[in-house]
Amino acid sequence: MERNSKIYVAGHNGLVGSAICRRLKSDGYGNLITRAHSQLDLCNEKDVNDFFAETKPEYVFLAAAVVGGIHANDTRPVDFLRDNLLIQTNIIEAAYRNGVKKLAFLGSTCIYPRDCPQPIKEEYLLTGSLEETNQWYAIAKIAGIKLCQAYRKQYGFNAISLMPTNLYGPGDNFDLLSSHVLPALIRKFHEGKINNTKEVVVWGSGKPFREFLYIDDMAEACCFLMQHYNDESIVNIGTGKDVSIRELADLIKEIVGFQGNIVFDSSKPDGTTKKVIDVTKLNSLGWQSKTSLSAGIGTTYDWYLRNQ
Numbered sequence: 001m002e003r004n005s006k007i008y009v010a011g012h013n014g015l016v017g018s019a020i021c022r023r024l025k026s027d028g029y030g031n032l033i034t035r036a037h038s039q040l041d042l043c044n045e046k047d048v049n050d051f052f053a054e055t056k057p058e059y060v061f062l063a064a065a066v067v068g069g070i071h072a073n074d075t076r077p078v079d080f081l082r083d084n085l086l087i088q089t090n091i092i093e094a095a096y097r098n099g100v101k102k103l104a105f106l107g108s109t110c111i112y113p114r115d116c117p118q119p120i121k122e123e124y125l126l127t128g129s130l131e132e133t134n135q136w137y138a139i140a141k142i143a144g145i146k147l148c149q150a151y152r153k154q155y156g157f158n159a160i161s162l163m164p165t166n167l168y169g170p171g172d173n174f175d176l177l178s179s180h181v182l183p184a185l186i187r188k189f190h191e192g193k194i195n196n197t198k199e200v201v202v203w204g205s206g207k208p209f210r211e212f213l214y215i216d217d218m219a220e221a222c223c224f225l226m227q228h229y230n231d232e233s234i235v236n237i238g239t240g241k242d243v244s245i246r247e248l249a250d251l252i253k254e255i256v257g258f259q260g261n262i263v264f265d266s267s268k269p270d271g272t273t274k275k276v277i278d279v280t281k282l283n284s285l286g287w288q289s290k291t292s293l294s295a296g297i298g299t300t301y302d303w304y305l306r307n308q
């Protein structure tokens, strides 16, 4: 990518897309192309083709997708499978047909088998059964990876597939029904503090271990790989470090300044016991995450206070 390259960021209003735009702008890339969902429905093949024929982007970050928590996946399986298949198929095909030089496809670590060894290596893909609650989304993302590999094999199209771990940061979704655990805990402890409640209830036993990557680190990694990685095999993006939900809750309680007690509701599902990815490949390519969990949560809470 040159500073004046035409770069299309699909999903630029989302958590990942907006962070990638921030990163590109701060790195001096001024020729960004973006379209809101209301301007361009990426499920519409003809509109996507017309858009690519009209704008002729050189590089594409595919960060548009139907994304959500367990409840959303469970109640809207068609949207999570069909829409994600349509979005990625339309964009990859139009990108190839319109001479895009390179495309970065964003997947997620839910592609990996539910019970695979930890930390999760890239080669564990398709070696076991998926977590049922988000299988629709996972299958769509696996199809996206295979599509990128197929276009590279048949046409030599330079598409790379990036698999980030759980992300958090400014621009996150704080809706308690559809958000991920970290932003949900920030909101719960904040509301507990301002309402002076005696306790905050955290779903599950607090025992599971999870990994969290700060969104601006993620965006930096995506731009780094767009510049330096050109291979068919997938790349994990993360910190390689995990924390228990209990440690996470304690940390957020401290940062928010909630004075009451934490109560764990073990009647709620824990999900898998441990989920951390192996980042040896990413680190060997020359990239390492920079933002500590406490610093990232601090910045995210400041953003929440300013924006919610």
Ligand SMILES: NC(=O)c1ccc[n+]([C@@H]2O[C@H](COP(=O)([O-])OP(=O)(O)OC[C@H]3O[C@@H](n4cnc5c(N)ncnc54)[C@H](OP(=O)(O)O)[C@@H]3O)[C@@H](O)[C@H]2O)c1
Pocket: 010, 011, 012, 013, 014, 015, 016, 017, 036, 037, 038, 040, 041, 042, 043, 062, 063, 064, 065, 066, 067, 083, 087, 106, 107, 108, 109, 163, 164, 165, 166, 167, 168, 180
């Ligand atoms: N968030 C995470 O923790 C996480 C972790 C790993 C990987 N990822 C990956 O990162 C990518 C982006 O996720 P995110 O967290 O940034 O999600 P997000 O905040 O929900 O952003 C997705 C964006 O895609 C847009 N979009 C959805 N359907 C569309 C359509 N038919 N036409 C046009 N635009 C459409 C959405 O616009 P509207 O909101 O207007 O519909 C939204 O702006 C996904 O591929 C996901 O797999 C995310």
